[in-house]
Amino acid sequence: METTAARARGITKSFGDVVALDSVDLDIPGGQVHGLVGPNGAGKTTLLGLLLGLSIADEGTLEIMGTPVSRVLGVPDGVAGFVDGPGLYPSLTARQNLAALAALRGYASSRASEVDEALEQVGLTDVADDRLRGFSLGMRQRLGLAAALLTKPRLLVLDEPANGLDPAGKRHVHRVLSNLAAQGVAVVISSHRMDDLAALCGEVTILATGRVVFTGPVAKLAAESGDLDYRLVTSDPAAARRIASATTGLEVVLSAGALRDDSAVVVRGSVATMDALVAQVVGAGIAVRELGPVVPPLEAAFLALTGADDSPAEEKSEQKDAS
Incomplete structure (x- = not known):
């Protein structure tokens, strides 16, 4: 017991x-x-x-x-x-x-x-x-x-x-x-x-x-973190961006971190919508080389719950890249 x-x-x-x-x-x-x-x-x-x-x-x-x-x-x-x-x-x-x-x-x-x-x-x-x-x-x-x-x-x-x-x-x-x-x-x-x-x-x-x-x-x-920004690296970022833009529930985020890496696309959405995006990208014959949250889910929830989540996505990505 x-x-x-x-x-x-x-x-x-x-x-x-x-x-x-x-x-x-x-x-x-x-x-x-x-x-x-x-x-x-x-x-x-x-x-x-x-x-x-x-x-x-x-x-x-x-x-x-x-x-x-x-x-x-x-x-x-x-x-x-x-x-x-x-x-x-x-x-x-x-x-x-x-x-x-x-x-x-x-x-x-x-x-x-x-x-x-x-x-x-x-x-x-x-x-x-x-x-x-x-x-x-x-x-x-x-x-x-x-x-x-x-x-x-x-x-x-x-x-x-x-x-x-x-x-x-x-x-x-x-x-x-x-x-x-x-x-x-x-x-x-x-x-x-x-x-x-x-x-x-x-x-x-x-x-x-x-x-x-x-x-x-x-x-x-x-689970408290809700929608997150995810960094997606593929073999064809232009095609991945087009698919992400057409996926319901996803938003393509203009990120300073992504602009420094031509192979990266940053999108915002839930885990379920990210699953759907990956399935579509792979189904289109595009290799997924990396996928992960720009800010880890626990950190995002912490920032939201403590009232500290007031920095834009671009700034968060810069902080992540600098760490």
């Missing part, structure tokens, strides 16, 4: 005159990666801090593993993670950092083998005895994850865990988090990377100005 790792009801938190969280309701089930996203200043860091016991809500209730969180600062039992990057010691080695952090959290009895296991999980075995001051940002993120894993958490809370990671490092971390969720751990991650969310999360919660504007399955969020 699925358990609820964390449940928030009516959570409100202010800092002076600034309302960081405004009556937030949130359910985080065990055995799943839950994404937390929102524009800068939306309240993500504040909510993560509450889950980690780093601050206390002004109003509302918060339960962790079925236990109400008290009005005293402290990390709830079974919870681990970090906000704004892990707290580490630059003068110590990776191995020494884990031993020291385990002792601070009351895990002084952790065996050396458990430290080695945590380092191996995050792919840092080869640098276990290197001092942290020489680590890259991505390596520090992975060491922070290793420190959290030492506590055998039931709720893991991570702020931008893929920050600074190269593609191989990101795949490694994704695999670790997916395995934890498969073992029943509730994983909460904040991220500005929609590709990370699509690859990892079963559900997402979007915050805007301290309020929840969406919470639910990733598939449902993608």
Whole structure:
């Protein structure tokens, strides 16, 4: 039976005159990666801090593993993670950092083998005895994850865990988090990377100005995006453009990105109309070499739900090409 790792009801938190969280309701089930996203200043860091016991809500209730969180600062039992990057010691080695952090959290009895296991999980075995001051940002993120894993958490809370990671490092971390969720751990991650969310999360919660504007399955969020701009590359772009112009429900978009590539056509429509277009293009003997959204569906839904979707298609395409 699925358990609820964390449940928030009516959570409100202010800092002076600034309302960081405004009556937030949130359910985080065990055995799943839950994404937390929102524009800068939306309240993500504040909510993560509450889950980690780093601050206390002004109003509302918060339960962790079925236990109400008290009005005293402290990390709830079974919870681990970090906000704004892990707290580490630059003068110590990776191995020494884990031993020291385990002792601070009351895990002084952790065996050396458990430290080695945590380092191996995050792919840092080869640098276990290197001092942290020489680590890259991505390596520090992975060491922070290793420190959290030492506590055998039931709720893991991570702020931008893929920050600074190269593609191989990101795949490694994704695999670790997916395995934890498969073992029943509730994983909460904040991220500005929609590709990370699509690859990892079963559900997402979007915050805007301290309020929840969406919470639910990733598939449902993608459906919120509606019509999207798609970049279509074919062996005969002129013919593809003519077919697209004659297809009901599709609009050919003049895109700065497309103009820099003679083989590309940008069209706007639903998934169903794109399916119809591809069938017609292929039926006409034209090879489809590339097809994909100019802005990923999750990102488009995020922009629409947070009120940030105010840039024209041409500008979005330029941003995509520059990234």
